[in-house]
Amino acid sequence: MKPRKSATLFAALALSAALVSACATERGGDAGVPAAAGSGASTTTSKSDSNFGTLASPCGKGDAKGATEQGVSDTEIKIGFGDDRGYAQSPGLNKEMSDAVSAMIDWCNEQGGINGRKIVGTDYDAAMTQANTVMQEACRSQFMMVGHGFAMDATAEQTRVACNMAAVPGFTVSPDAASGPMSYQGVPFPVDYANGAAWFQMAQLHPDMLNDFDLVGSTMPAIITSLAKTRQMAEAAGFKLKDCGVTLNYQGEPSYVPFAEKYKQCGVKGLWTSRSPVPAEFNFFKAVDQVGLDAIVFGEATWYGNAAQTFNKESGVLNGLNADMTFQMLENADKVPAVRKxxxxxxxxxxxxxxxxxxxxxxxxxxxxxxxxxxxxxxRQCMVTELSKIHQWDGGGLHAVTDPGKNMPAKCGLMTELQGGDYSQVYPRDTAQFQCDDKYLIHTDPATWGTTLDANRVSTKYLNPNVITPQV
Known part of the structure; x- marks a missing residue:
């Protein structure tokens, strides 16, 4: 997701956000992707451009009336959003989330709001440690939480459920939030299913290396759990992973050379990392290069970002790095109207x-x-019911199709490759296209869930008789 230089607990929580969302990066408008390549940035909204990619705009004028719920009046809808940008050890953490929701609120209000009601947003800064305080404040005034992402959402989930704060998060981290009640995401990452597209696609790219990959081990519990799920996906795709017995201390090692040597002696030709592109990880791959191990580096979408891009532009150590995506690349903006928008x-x-x-x-x-x-x-009852009915969703073309109503992830993906300071799509070969297959959807081992689910696949930890459920 982005560098985190902090105490072990906070680092673990921050990393968990990256592991769960698998979409967070530091890739900004200054990271080689101009804000509006080929045309000037749009500053006005006309009827002709009110659509968002392939999605007809849900915003517009209307005559909706009534103070139907907390935060809703004849003229306004109050929603909360936010991130952890005030975290002292990583200033601006996930600021792109609030920037996006703020821009979308303006875009929607310029069209007339939602059925004529103006959207009034409150931008919360959880600063990593204040997620529960933020949720307590939201519970007193907001209709819903929308597009937010808090690394320590585990501390706020009980409060959210207790006050019936229905939510449409940008991402969730903790198992109970990822599969929580009254919560729907544009890109779901439930605890019990995973999108294994990356490993199936790597098998297509490197069919001769099915016996030559290993996972980079770690002392962090969050990574250990993630690697257990990763191993399951890799095996489903036909990989027989090596077990070289290498475990790296999450806080860093005095020298990574002995670990790199061990991988070399083990005969690996590919290494999967569940860590984010942080300095310690870069030092490890420098050591891999130093010992002459020419291995493919393979990781989640966190490796599609400015940190890896900048490091490799200077060193070349990560040339050939593969990062999997369920979102369109920013470089594809001229081919994908939703990304351009x-x-x-x-x-x-x-x-x-x-x-x-x-x-x-x-x-x-x-x-x-x-x-x-x-x-x-x-x-909120109507929102929970309507959200539960949406089973085909791609954000107007921003990402592969998901099923928010059932909290099911995509069954598609694309693979990127880094060369120097530039990313390109390498699978499938047709740029801006995803490869999809039902077999990519993997039912994960319950031992890795971190929570107990009911018959509706909802976390039972904070359920109470007043929880809002869909009426369909």
Whole structure:
């Protein structure tokens, strides 16, 4: 996701956000992707460009009326959003999320709001440690939380559920939030299913290396759990992973050379990392290069970003790195109208553009689509019901199709490759296209879930008789 130089607990929580979302990066508008390549950033909204990619705009004028719920009046809908940008050890953490929602609120209000009601947003800064305080404040005034992402959402989930704060997060981290009640995401990452597209696609790219990959081990519990799921996905794709017995201390090692040597002696030709592109990880791959181990580096979408790009532009150590994506690349903006729209809207407001920003944008559009359907009966009950009905969602083309209503991830992906300071799509070969297959959807081992699910696949930890459930 981005560098985190902090105490072990906070580092673990921050990393968990990256592991769960697999979409967070530091890739901003200054990271080799102009805000509006080929045209000026759009600063006005006309009827002809009110659509968001392939999605007809859910925003517009109307005559919806009624103080139907907390935060809803004849003229306004109050929603909360936010990130951890005030975290002292990583200033600006996930700021692209708030920048995206803020821009989307303006875009929607310029069209007339939702059925004529103006959206009034409150931008919360959880600063890593204040997620529960933020949620307590939201519970007193907001209709819903939309497009937010807090690394320590585990501390706020009980409060959210207790006050019936329905939510459409940009991402979730803790198992209970990822599969929580009254919560729907544009890009779901439930605890019990995973999108294994990356490993199936790597098998297509390197069919001769199915026995030559290993996972980079770690002392961090969050990574250990993630690697257990990763191993399951790799095996489903036909990989027989090596077990070289290498475990790296998450806080760093005095020298990574002995560990690199061990991988070399083990005969690996490919290394998967569940860590983010942070300095310690870069030092490890420097050691891999130093000992002459020419291995493919393979990781999640966190490795599609400015940190890896900058490091490799200077060193070349990560040439050939593969990072999997369920979102369109920012480089594909000229071929994907939704990506262009996102870049134009956020850049016009001076905001930061990055993958997590697109993730928040998708969730905002999902929320707005359901809110439009509720009209004058805009209540949390109506929102939960309408959101539960949405089973085909791609944010207007921002990402592969997901099923928010059932909290199911995509069954598609694309693979990127880094050479020097530039990323390109290497699988499938057709740029801006995803490869999809039902076999990519992997049912994960319950031992890795971190929570107990009920018959509706909802976390049972904070359930109570007053929880809002869909009425369909």
């Amino acid at each position: 996102y870049l134009d809207l956020v850049s016009a407001k001076g905001g930061k553009t990055a993958l997590l920003g697109m993730q928040s944008t998708s969730s905002f559009l999902l929320w707005a689509t359901a809110a439009k359907e509720c009209g004058s009966t805009l209540t």
